[in-house]
Amino acid sequence: MKSARRSNEPLTWSLFAAGGLLAAFLTPPLLLAPLGLLGEGLRFERVRAFLDHPLGALILWALIALPLWHAAHRLYHGLSDLKVGAHRLTYALCYGFAFLVTLYSGYLVWFA
Amino acid sequence: MSARRPYIRPMPRTWWLRNPVFRRYMLREATALFVGGYGLVLLWGLSALRQGEGAWLAYLAGLSHPLALAFHTLALAMALYHTVTWFALTPKLMPSRIGNRPIPARWVKAAHYGLFALCSLVILLLAAGVH
Amino acid sequence: MNGTIVIEVQRYRPEQDPHPWWQAFELDYRPEMSVLDALHQIRDRHDSGLAYRWSCRMAICGSCGLMVDGVPRLGCKTFLRDYYPDRIRLGPLAHFPIERDLIVDLRDFLDKLAAVKPYLIRAAQDERPSEPRRQTPAQLARFLPFAQCISCGLCYAACPEYGLNNRFFGPAALALLHRYNRDSRDQGRAERLPTMNAEDGVWGCTFVGYCSQVCPKGVDPAAAINQGKIVSVIDYVRHLVGLSPATLGQDATQEGER
Ligand code: SF4
Numbered sequence: 001m002k003s004a005r006r007s008n009e010p011l012t013w014s015l016f017a018a019g020g021l022l023a024a025f026l027t028p029p030l031l032l033a034p035l036g037l038l039g040e041g042l043r044f045e046r047v048r049a050f051l052d053h054p055l056g057a058l059i060l061w062a063l064i065a066l067p068l069w070h071a072a073h074r075l076y077h078g079l080s081d082l083k084v085g086a087h088r089l090t091y092a093l094c095y096g097f098a099f100l101v102t103l104y105s106g107y108l109v110w111f112a
Numbered sequence: 113m114s115a116r117r118p119y120i121r122p123m124p125r126t127w128w129l130r131n132p133v134f135r136r137y138m139l140r141e142a143t144a145l146f147v148g149g150y151g152l153v154l155l156w157g158l159s160a161l162r163q164g165e166g167a168w169l170a171y172l173a174g175l176s177h178p179l180a181l182a183f184h185t186l187a188l189a190m191a192l193y194h195t196v197t198w199f200a201l202t203p204k205l206m207p208s209r210i211g212n213r214p215i216p217a218r219w220v221k222a223a224h225y226g227l228f229a230l231c232s233l234v235i236l237l238l239a240a241g242v243h
Numbered sequence: 244m245n246g247t248i249v250i251e252v253q254r255y256r257p258e259q260d261p262h263p264w265w266q267a268f269e270l271d272y273r274p275e276m277s278v279l280d281a282l283h284q285i286r287d288r289h290d291s292g293l294a295y296r297w298s299c300r301m302a303i304c305g306s307c308g309l310m311v312d313g314v315p316r317l318g319c320k321t322f323l324r325d326y327y328p329d330r331i332r333l334g335p336l337a338h339f340p341i342e343r344d345l346i347v348d349l350r351d352f353l354d355k356l357a358a359v360k361p362y363l364i365r366a367a368q369d370e371r372p373s374e375p376r377r378q379t380p381a382q383l384a385r386f387l388p389f390a391q392c393i394s395c396g397l398c399y400a401a402c403p404e405y406g407l408n409n410r411f412f413g414p415a416a417l418a419l420l421h422r423y424n425r426d427s428r429d430q431g432r433a434e435r436l437p438t439m440n441a442e443d444g445v446w447g448c449t450f451v452g453y454c455s456q457v458c459p460k461g462v463d464p465a466a467a468i469n470q471g472k473i474v475s476v477i478d479y480v481r482h483l484v485g486l487s488p489a490t491l492g493q494d495a496t497q498e499g500e501r
């Protein structure tokens with residue numbers, strides 16, 4: 001019972017919580033946004049201009065990366081709830097994927 | 113000699129099917145697949161946006177494909193469940209009193225839903241093309 | 244409205260039963276009977292060998308916990324009238340080893356309660372450690388809800404994370420830890436942080452929240468643990484940037500009245 005090694009979960013949990021918070025407020029309305037196809041909102045120049053603004057870029061990056069950390073965290077714990085797979089493997093797969101998406105979306109947002 | 117023979121019950125991986133509370137918990141956890149899945153849809157859109165107008169138009173056409181619409185509808189239901197469960201839990205992590213005065217939990221919840229309504233309004237107006 | 248009610252009880256007698264099994268009893272029913280009264284009736288009229296725990300009969304000793312139709316409950320605080328005329332299944336508390344019939348081995352749970360240092364700790368440089376210390380109503384309110392625990396173990400029977408991994412410290416112990424961390428008279432937070440920060444401390448929790456639903460005393464262990472996660476995150480950052488752990492004295496002002 002005296003296995004008092006410090007967990008690194010404060011890191012992953014904070015990303016999970018940030019993603020969960022963002023998703024709770026923004027994902028439902030965003031899912032309705034394709035209705036914007038009816039309007040002007042999703043015109044190429046308009047969205048591109050949004051992305052070219054530093055704040056817009058940051059928002060888009062957060063909207064992609066943080067929910068993936070949220071999903072990775074719940075998937076990892078859900079798999080261990082279901083007793084699926086070895087912990088190290090599912091840990092590497094879940095959080096590794098979120099990490100890669102974070103890098104790739106960051107690249108697309110800032111450097112592409 | 114001790115007559116003790118403690119019996120340890122196994123925990124099958126289907127444990128969560130036995131109790132409605134646990135089924136709702138698993139559903140809550142499963143919403144994350146759709147929340148994350150939608151992140152990937154956005155990523156796809158971002159990469160299309162980077163490739164130019166043609167790719168962007170193809171992306172938008174993809175979004176109106178019946179399969180994409182089905183995904184969006186299901187994901188919307190799941191995302192709303194995420195919102196409701198999230199708003200039910202997060203107030204427990206917040207300060208529950210200011211000095212001697214407790215903050216009624218109802219207010220905290222109401223503030224969450226108010227902000228949610230505001231976010232929805234802003235996003236939908238933006239998507240509709242309002243400046 | 245007197246009739247009969249069928250109670251099924253899970254039996255396990257280690258000297259003769261290879262596995263637990265279910266035994267049904269038909270009892271005289273009165274609407275004021277508790278589940279504990281039903282067990283007494285079985286013992287008095289049907290089988291004097293039935294093993295179960297109880298003491299106070301008033302939801303204060305915490306010894307009569309059991310599963311009622313799969314839900315962790317206190318036998319003395321659960322009434323047959325809420326189930327009548329359906330039959331009721333009574334089993335030993337989930338996730339603990341069964342010792343005999345409805346009696347489980349709670350040693351692991353009790354060890355964990357003791358391991359979180361559930362007592363006031365004063366700093367070494369405290370000059371008058373035994374002097375009385377006054378608290379304002381606001382300081383009392385910070386920890387009072389978490390001090391109502393009667394150590395019944397229902398929350399452990401409700402917690403799937405404890406069932407899956409019994410190294411997890413679990414709801415009541417972490418709520419008790421939180422109770423002392425939030426006490427203005429205590430200065431022992433740094434000593435309790437390693438327990439919280441561990442994989443099997445607050446991080447073993449996935450916020451299922453069922454512990455708080457079944458608690459007969461309104462303790463809300465899930466809130467305690469998840470507030471503890473924030474404390475642990477802050478300590479993680481402090482550790483990263485090379486600061487020593489915050490004592491309560493320091494962060495009672497920083498943290499306000501969380
Ligand atoms: S926290 Fe509640 S359910 Fe858990 S042991 Fe204490 S009184 Fe029982």
Ligand code: FES
Pocket residue numbers: 297298299300301302303304305306307308317318319320
């Ligand atoms: S007999 Fe004491 S709590 Fe039920």
